[in-house]
Amino acid sequence: MRIARGDGNFSRSLATLAKIDLLILDDWAVAPLCQAKRNDLLEILDDPVGTRSTVMSSQLAPLHWHAFLNDPTLADAILDRVLHAAHRLALAGESQRKLDGETPLLSSVTL
Secondary structure: OHHHHHOOOHHHHHHHHHOOOEEEEOOOOOOOOOHHHHHHHHHHHHOOOOOOEEEEOOOOOHHHHHHHHOOHHHHHHHHHHHHOOOOOOOOOOOOHHHHHOOOHHHHOOOO
């Protein structure tokens, strides 16, 4: 999105994202977001409210997302859009990666 802002294609990029039926944000909240990225996230989530599905996976519980976003007003807006119609699945137990050991895909690769 930063590149799209820089070359004047931000609106076009948002329009493209709005056409996606399912937006997946994997490993959400794994690294801090600067103010520009938080603003971009709000723009992305704001456009299709109620018109598409969004899947977010995170190791950080939603209870802590407000603090993670580190901007109370923006956090309220983002969380309102994300959580108002959310279906939450909380997984418990050991990491499946730890339980399975090597993944089949990687175990068949010879370097």
